[in-house]
Amino acid sequence: MLTYDFAPLLRTAVGFERLARQAEAAARFDDTNGYPPYDIEAAGEDHYRITLAVAGFSSGELEIETQDNTLTVTGKKAEKQGETTGYLHKGIASRGFARRFSLADHVRVTGANLADGLLTIDLVREIPEAMTPPPGSRSRAKPPPAC
Structure with a gap:
């Protein structure tokens, strides 16, 4: 596994602590197994949807x-006590998993369905309303006057 050290880059950075934590977490996180597969969709301007293929899992x-x-x-699959099934082929995944997604600021979960x-x-x-500029306040910066 390749490891990155971001400390030299962050010595002179101010206010980028969250970005640094995300970069280090991404470098540490091993996502090579790809299980379970997922899709991420933009369902509108500020609406998103993540769909994971979790066949065989119940909502509990x-x-x-x-x-x-x-x-x-x-x-997390429940442990089956005393299961004596003799599989000739076992191709359906039934292992547990933990899939992580980084969310932007002010993004929250509104619902889930299985x-x-x-x-x-x-x-x-x-x-938040306090962070949105009032309508019509967006103006282009004027170029500096020519000398």
């Missing part, structure tokens, strides 16, 4: 959690 075996701008979807083996998570970006 899935957990959705957001913390520090990270959405984590966890699947149907036909697909877990759909709806997200919305809601910028």
